Amino acid sequence: KKRYTIAVLPGDGIGNEVIPVAVEALRLAGSLEGLELNFEELPIGGVALDLMGVPLPEETLKRAKQSDAVLLGAVGWPKWDDGPKHLKPITGLLQLRAGLEVFSNLRPIRVFPQLIGSTCLRQETVRGVDLMIIRELTGGIYNGNPRGFTTNEKGEEVGFTTESYSTSEVDHIARVAFEIAKQRRGKLCSVDKAAILEGSMVWRKHVTKMASEYPEVEVTHLLIDTAAMDLIRHPQQFDIILTGVMFGDILSDLAAVIPGSVGLLPSASLGDSGPGIFEPVHGSAPKHYGKDTANPLASILSAVMLLRYGLKEEKAAKRLEEAVFDVLDRGFRTRDIHTTGTILVGCKRMGKEILASLNARVFAT
Ligand code: IPM
Ligand code: MN
Numbered sequence: 001k002k003r004y005t006i007a008v009l010p011g012d013g014i015g016n017e018v019i020p021v022a023v024e025a026l027r028l029a030g031s032l033e034g035l036e037l038n039f040e041e042l043p044i045g046g047v048a049l050d051l052m053g054v055p056l057p058e059e060t061l062k063r064a065k066q067s068d069a070v071l072l073g074a075v076g077w078p079k080w081d082d083g084p085k086h087l088k089p090i091t092g093l094l095q096l097r098a099g100l101e102v103f104s105n106l107r108p109i110r111v112f113p114q115l116i117g118s119t120c121l122r123q124e125t126v127r128g129v130d131l132m133i134i135r136e137l138t139g140g141i142y143n144g145n146p147r148g149f150t151t152n153e154k155g156e157e158v159g160f161t162t163e164s165y166s167t168s169e170v171d172h173i174a175r176v177a178f179e180i181a182k183q184r185r186g187k188l189c190s191v192d193k194a195a196i197l198e199g200s201m202v203w204r205k206h207v208t209k210m211a212s213e214y215p216e217v218e219v220t221h222l223l224i225d226t227a228a229m230d231l232i233r234h235p236q237q238f239d240i241i242l243t244g245v246m247f248g249d250i251l252s253d254l255a256a257v258i259p260g261s262v263g264l265l266p267s268a269s270l271g272d273s274g275p276g277i278f279e280p281v282h283g284s285a286p287k288h289y290g291k292d293t294a295n296p297l298a299s300i301l302s303a304v305m306l307l308r309y310g311l312k313e314e315k316a317a318k319r320l321e322e323a324v325f326d327v328l329d330r331g332f333r334t335r336d337i338h339t340t341g342t343i344l345v346g347c348k349r350m351g352k353e354i355l356a357s358l359n360a361r362v363f364a365t
Helices: 017-033 047-050 058-066 087-099 113-118 167-183 198-211 224-233 247-256 298-308 312-330 347-365
Strands: 001-009 035-041 069-074 104-110 128-138 147-151 157-161 187-193 218-223 239-243 265-270 279-280
Touching: 001 017, 001 047, 001 087, 017 069, 017 298, 017 312, 017 347, 035 128, 047 087, 058 087, 058 239, 069 087, 069 298, 104 167, 104 298, 104 347, 113 312, 128 167, 128 247, 147 247, 157 312, 167 187, 167 198, 187 198, 187 224, 187 247, 198 218, 218 224, 218 298, 224 239, 224 247, 239 247, 265 298, 279 298, 298 347
Parallel strands: 001 035, 001 069, 069 279, 128 239, 187 218, 187 239
Antiparallel strands: 104 128, 104 265, 147 157, 265 279
């Protein structure tokens, strides 16, 4: 029997509703494929600030590093919103990404046929969309230096952050994107602001250079503003969107309107080696917390990515992914994706139906 240790970091708010559901789904999907998954729960974010006064306790980072994969919920809680940066829940997440050196952030956006009615765009515009945003995660403006606060000649307060991308940083993330593009439809669109930003100029130059190593991949470049418009007007044209940390952050929330809910979007953050972080794209949603209304599918689909990209257990990944399709086929919907004629359920019930689908397949085969 293969054994794996999964570090479970539910974090704040609805992270504590969706992650337990994803853990049970993961446990069952794994065990049906003969895997023994051991889950170790660790604090991060506001919960960690409450418990130990820091957003990422040393112990959490240490154990995350020793694990085979990290399943994370969300961080952020109003109580901690106005504090200094080192006491913000999201600082814990940024430190975890840096500590695990997960430089590539994979964010697939798919329109499932069962959920075509959940989009607020035209159905014919989004039907069949299957794209992946590949976002650089540990460099760029989020991690730029110098940065800080200063005073200008007029005595005003000034905040500043540097945006930079180096050859090696661009090559590192571009390599990931080209390799994935090769296994998909072979189309890669690189998004930058090369008309203005120096980091983007280096980015475009080196993506173009690498393209010559991949004749089978069709490469295009878009400026971020045009990309934002095209993503919503003609999303079907995209396969891989390769971009930096900030543009990728914005585009992935924007892309959530294509399937209709951010509650459907999973992500994987990977390094060259060591455990990856698998987390829903959505946040802690304080307003929705405690009502059992959150959609656990983004977390369950993150668990699918954990099995696929983290543990390389494709069979278990497929099994769990098919359970998601089955639950959608049977008509179960959380509030964010509910349409007339479907069955409105809460977070826990959605989880139970996933387990039922997983179990039903055992009897069917
Ligand atoms: C995301 C989030 C994070 C980011 C925040 C919480 C730091 O918005 O994962 O998209 O900007 O990377
Ligand atoms: Mn974001």
